[in-house]
Amino acid sequence: MAVEQLDIHLVLMMPEILVAIMAMALLLLSAWTHKGGAGVIHWLTMMTIVAVVLVIQVGSGTATTFGGQFITDDFSRYVKVVMCLGMVLPVLMSADYIRGHGMDGGEYHVVTMFAMLGGMIMASSGGFLILYLGLELMSLSLYVLAAWRRDDRCSSEAGLKYFVLGSVASGLLLYGISMVYGVTGGTGFAEVASFLGKPEGHGSQLLALGVVMILAGMGFKIAAVPFHMWAPDVYQGAPTPVTAFMSVVPKVAAIAALFRILFDVFPTYHVQWVPILQLFAVLSMAVGAFGGLVQTNIKRLLAYSSIGHVGYMLIGLVANSQAGAQGVLVYITIYLFMTVGVFGLIIAFDRQGLGENISDYQGLARKQPVMAFVMAMFMFSMAGIPPLAGFIGKFSIFMAAVKGGFIPLAVVGVLFSAVGAFYYIRVVKVMYFDQPEGEFKVTLSGGGFIVVSLSLFMIFFWGILPGDLLAWTGASVQAFH
């Protein structure tokens, strides 16, 4: 049997390889140094990610390797940088949280890096097989991370719940992929797309079933309604840095994968997936808006908030245009900073042994006006109030929807954003207008200070001057359509 000619260009995969090698090296380091090396591992992780971002920047143009299974292009590079930020900022701000809750020892960093690696693989995937493997790498790491505080019952519960339900979702995804394989005889995106380009590739019901199943599987990863039920429990139960990480990176990765699947593989099936995503979007926005109204735990509140945000991002996908794709990238980038900033503050509260109840924030404005102001800005940004960046995100999404002719969807979106604004404002109200209870002084750690002030700066900067962001994202989505 003849061995086929392989096109392997490892240079293209340098970022991934760097992450994998460093993660394994740090694993060994942590095993050798026992707990003593935790600090070193922490900083080596930071440096690795910085190096990865630099390596990503070196690449240019579009190229594939491993027979098209790995794609590198402007889009994947942009998304990977976002993922690097989504990984490194939570780690940076939570150095002492990790120490304080007995999560140190290096493996935490290693598993986080593997989770991000899974996400990067998904963003660069050129076939369903590798997409699935990247997804599993990421998910498995996340299950472990969610349960990381193993002495905490909530954390263990979160991990297990996430694992079981995630397995169901993976099953659905695999089932969908097998349908696609069964009909088209291939798993590579290019193969499937070329089959669909042919006359016999049209109108297959089994393919439609495959699309539905794949969307269901991916919907779970981004916590889109009706596949969102795990999110509030898991967000609440998981350690806070993990929650911060998992509200950004997996979503970015799954949305990136959806870009490839929907725009590269199934553009001809858009009559199929546009209504499904539309349904996801509307339901997610509704649940996000109403579910948050009655929450008392801030992490749970943010879980509903993230469900809502996913709804808005899906509008961008529904728009099925370059403008929509750009809107999604804009939104998710801004979402990254808003989320990380808020979680930075929650971790600062945790440092004082304060709980995660919204009532713990009572009267913060009187005791620590700066802290309260920063929190209020993040909340206002999440609510989408100009001139903060959250508004730019929503604006680009709605604009794309309107241009794509999805006016009802944009209307519904604006409506739900008005409802959702209520619970963000409620947090502000608690901080500014309620009587403070008890004495405490919340302080940020060094890393936390960097992360929170960076996030604050970004939401103001992009809120007022979003030009650069729009230019970058615009260039990144040139590859589609």
Added chain:
Amino acid sequence: MMVADVIFYLFATVTVLSALGVVGARNPVHSVLFLVLAFFSTAGLFVLMGAEFLAAILVMVYMGAVAILFLFVVMMLDVDFSMLRRESVRYLPMGFVVGAVMLAELGLMMAHHPGEGLHLGLDNTDNTLAIGQALYTRFLYPFEVASLILLVALIGAVALTHRERKRVHRQDISTQLARTKEDAVELRKVASGEGA
């Protein structure tokens, strides 16, 4: 082809029935044994399709290792399945309806699909070689990623369960060598008649 058909339906029926048995058995140990049976008959199906390597893997890995591990876990953890089952009986009708509807829909879809048979694309004579070649060339990248997944599973399992045991006696040579008379022996004056 008649013989092949008969064998196929035999294995297929056994697979489905034993899968039902996994869910339905009262005794958890029986469940695991049904699982073994299901794996075995699936292996038979693989052989029937000419995929003897997969069949062998299934027998060795799933039946030989995974299922046996399950058996250990089930026997060592005293899980009260009857309680669990009582809970789930409440949802049985609902689940049954949903499952039936799903099955009917999928069945209809399959029935409407023009069947052309799967092209396995495997050389019947030596599919171990074929798999090996594909795995280490075309699918090298997925293969490596899969190995990372296993690594993460390993780290996760250790990280989540491994504990420093404080009360276990453990040999630590440097501590033993650093031991001195001063910190090992304590001399006390004990009044006569009052010592323990």
Added chain:
Amino acid sequence: MSANLLILLAPLTGALVAGLLGRRIGSGLAIAATITGMLISAWLSIRVFSVVAVGDGPVIREEIFSWIVAGNFNVHFGILIDRITAIMLIVVSGISTLIHIYSIGYMADDPDEPRFFSYLSLFTFAMLALVTSDNFLQLFFGWEGVGLASYLLIGFWYKKESACNAAIKAFLVNRVGDFGFALGIFAIFMVFGTLDYDRVFQMAGAGEFKPTVDFLFFGDVDTITLICLLLFVGAMGKSAQFLLHTWLPDAMEGPTPVSALIHAATMVTAGVFMVCRASPLFELSETALGVVTVVGAVTAVFAASVGLVQNDIKKVIAYSTCSQLGYMFFSAGVSAYAASMFHLMTHAFFKALLFLSAGAVIHAMHHEQDMRRMGGLAKKIPITYGVMMLGTLALTGFPFLAGFYSKDAILESAYAAHTGLGTFAWIMGMLAAVMTTFYSFRLVFMTFHGKPADHHAYSHAHEAPWSMRGPLLVLAVGAVFAGMIGVPLVGEGWFKGAIVLGQGHDALAHAHHVPFWVKWLPFGAFVVGVYLAWLMYVRLPTLPGIVAETFRGTHRFLVNAWYFDRLYDWMFVTMAKKIGEGLWHTGDETIIDGFGVNGAAKMCTRIAGGLRWVQSGYIYHYAFAMIVGVLVLVTVYT
């Protein structure tokens, strides 16, 4: 940096200095910083006004920097000063400066003074950005900015529960308006592909757009009508028009200078300003103009009728503001934009005067706002009485004071429109005029005449300090002369290109030729109103009680402001809570917690057992929900 940009930046700098450094540099310096900023801004505004409006200078257009460039979407931050903007600049920066000065006295005892001045300047900045904008997005930026500042200022005394609630209410009601406004802007961009005023108006005038669009389930609707109505929803929210008015009376929980500046003179007029600014669009849609007319006219009567029975001195003035804004809108609705801008300007003076005088009264009475506990104050605080009387006369249209000119211009235009809706508006306007006079003089009589109700407070009443009296006197001068000086505004073509009139929309031009009785009827209304108020509150003080008793149903209907608050509370608050709780109960409690002790929420606190969570049913339920979700998708979409 151009001097025109400095008009905006000076207040912003003041706000930043006072807000960020306020605690460090002390309240004295912080106040000085904001007032310096305001003085610079006001002086520059006057200079610009003299060039653009008094002189015959060209319209000023400046592009400051490029804001968002993405594909064909291009928005810059720019300044446009034509005659509409010039008037707004004078009103905003002038009155804001006076109110800054007034606040020195009013807020003297408040420990959070720097914060207050910072918000006030911030508001001024946003309002100036709103009026100087040359595109719809910047307009929206200013629009939201003033909303934010208003929210912060209403809730300034955050220790007061009612103030917090009022702030949140204002915010939420405005979100409803903003929702429409944002959609309107989207629609403009979708139709015209740009948000620049010049381009949009030029294309609209030339008819370069799709005549109809498909909107929701309404099917094909007229493009311009849709845009105008959506924009108008925003204006209704910001200017507290009928249906979206509920926040304005509650907003009186804020400090009185805030009420004067934001909720009388400037922010609430933003809606009127926007409609006038977008006149090239509104002129193309008879439907939209009709809606504007009707909403304005209804608001004028509605708010005036509620004002008749209020006892809180500030609420009376608040409803009066609401009613006067109604006048401005129906004037715009009959295409007499110039008249509404004129009234906007005069109203800013006399209404700010009224609010600040009310503030002086409240100050004198040690924060008592209930008019029933006042009375006879004319002797104790004669200066305040004098200026308040001037303000009242100006509002009620006493001949040759400010309101006389502008209100008459509006009423005459409505009459001269000779359309059904115009006549409707005219009748409503006349009705509202009678009521206006009645409640205004009721306020004056209850507060300053009669016998003191609270002798303790009465004996301690004192005239306000000079920092408060000064602005009052300046505004009083404005309330007297603004009308006379402003008359040219309603003359032919004073606004040049800033206001565009459609074919045959010449109500204002005909307003000068209405019959004699139409010209003098408003004065008749004034006389009737004063007589009734005098009769009921001076001559026969027992009469109001008897009237209220006789028409009990009507009285309660009015006291409860037509029950709008209750209705909204039931419709939105209760319903939203129900939905939220529904999700919470079914989604969370039944499904998660419903499984007894195994529920996630209780899990964390109650369960001590090791592996008991394995028995829980709720993972099943999550999985079940997923499966059902897939089932529905498969059924519906394949």
